[in-house]
Amino acid sequence: ETGVTQSPTHLIKTRGQQVTLRCSSQSGHNTVSWYQQALGQGPQFIFQYYREEENGRGNFPPRFSGLQFPNYSSELNVNALELDDSALYLCASSPGTGGYSPLHFGNGTRLTVT
Amino acid sequence: GQNIDQPTEMTATEGAIVQINCTYQTSGFNGLFWYQQHAGEAPTFLSYNVLDGLEEKGRFSSFLSRSKGYSYLLLKELQMKDSASYLCALDQAGTALIFGKGTTLSVSS
Numbered sequence: 002e003t004g005v006t007q008s009p010t011h012l013i014k015t016r017g018q019q020v021t022l023r024c025s026s027q028s029g030h031n032t033v034s035w036y037q038q039a040l041g042q043g044p045q046f047i048f049q050y051y052r053e054e055e056n057g058r059g060n061f062p063p064r065f066s067g068l069q070f071p072n073y074s075s076e077l078n079v080n081a082l083e084l085d086d087s088a089l090y091l092c093a094s095s096p097g098t099g100g101y102s103p104l105h106f107g108n109g110t111r112l113t114v115t
Numbered sequence: 116g117q118n119i120d121q122p123t124e125m126t127a128t129e130g131a132i133v134q135i136n137c138t139y140q141t142s143g144f145n146g147l148f149w150y151q152q153h154a155g156e157a158p159t160f161l162s163y164n165v166l167d168g169l170e171e172k173g174r175f176s177s178f179l180s181r182s183k184g185y186s187y188l189l190l191k192e193l194q195m196k197d198s199a200s201y202l203c204a205l206d207q208a209g210t211a212l213i214f215g216k217g218t219t220l221s222v223s224s
Contacts, residue, residue, distance in 0.1 A: 005157070034211075043119075043202050043214030044158070057210035091157065103148070104212065106157035 004028070005107035007092050013113045019080045022110045024092030026073040032056070033075045034104060035067060036091040044091055050075060079112075087114045119215035121203055126221045131193050135218045137186045137203030144213075145206040149177050149188045152200045152217070161188065163206075190220075198222045 004027035014020050026033050032051045036044035046059035050069035064080040073094070079086060089111050093104035118140045127133040137147075146165040150158040162170055164179035164186065176189040188201055200217040207213055 036212075036214075041216070043204070043216045044212075046211035046213070049210050057208075059211060103160040103163060104158075106150075106159070108155075108157045 005092055005094050005105050007090075007107035007110050009110060010108070011111045011113075013115060014082050016082055016084060016114055018082050019078065020082060020112065022077040022079075022090050022092075022112070024075045024077070024094075024107060026075065026092070026094035027105055028073055030073060030094035030096055030105070032095045032102070033069055033073075034093045034095075035075075035077045036093065037061075037086075038089040038091055038109070040088075047077070082114045084114050087112060119203060119205065119213065121201075121215040121218045123216070124219045124221070126223065127193050129193055129195060129222060129224050132189065132191050133193060133220065135188045135190070135201050135203075135220065137188070137215055139184050139186075139203075139205060139215075141184075141205060141207075141213075145208065147177075147179055147186050148202075148204040148206060148212060149175075149186075150202040150204060150214075152202060154199075158202055161201075193222050195222050195224065 006025045008023050034049040035047040038044040048058040049056045053069045066078045069075040089109040091109045093106045095102040120138045149161040152158040162177035169178045174191045179186045200219050202217045203215040204212040
C-alpha cells in the first residue's frame with residue numbers, strides 16, 4: 002500500500018491554461034520526484050526536490066516548475082499547457098538521495114489537455 | 116546518453132516461467148531497478164541490482180551484467196495477477212531514474 006497520495010486523480014484542461022498538481026509524500030521522506038508518463042511509455046523524469054530545493058532536472062522546459070514544503074507535500078505547476086502535456090503525472094518520494102533508495106510512487110494524476 | 120530497450124509485449128500461461136530482458140547503452144549508473152505497474156496504478160518496486168549477478172526474491176529474480184549492458188527479470192510460477200507492465204530503470208547518480216518503455220505481460224489460464 003503506497004504512502005504517497007496525489008490529487009486530483011483526473012483533470013481536464015484547455016490548451017494555454019495553467020495547472021497545479023499536488024502530492025503528499027510519506028512521512029520522513031525528504032526527497033520528492035515528479036515523472037511524466039505518456040500512454041504506452043515509461044515514466045520520464047521531470048525534476049527532483051530535496052529538503053525544499055531543486056536537486057536535479059530532466060529535459061523539460063521552464064514552464065514546468067515545482068515546490069516542496071516542510072510538511073512533506075509538494076506541487077507540480079505547468080504553465081501554458083500544450084496538447085502534448087496530456088499524460089499521467091507521477092509523484093514519488095524516497096528517504097534520501099543517492100545509493101539504494103527505491104522510489105515510492107503515488108497513483109498519479111491523469112491530465113488531459115484539449 | 117542512455118538507450119534502454121525492452122520488448123513491448125509478452126504473453127505466457129499460468130504456472131510458467133517468463134524472462135523479460137532489458138538492454139541498455141550508458142556511460143555509467145549506480146544500479147538497475149525493476150518496477151511493476153498494473154494498469155491505472157502506481158509503479159511498485161520489485162528489485163535493485165548494483166553488482167553483477169542474480170538477486171532472488173521469492174518468485175521474482177533479477178540479473179545484471181554490466182559488461183554486457185544487459186539485465187533480465189525472471190518471473191516463476193506465473194499467476195494471473197502478474198499481468199502488468201514491467202519497467203526497467205537505470206539509477207543515475209541517485210537523482211533521476213531513466214526508464215525503459217516497459218514490457219506489458221499478459222498471463223492467461
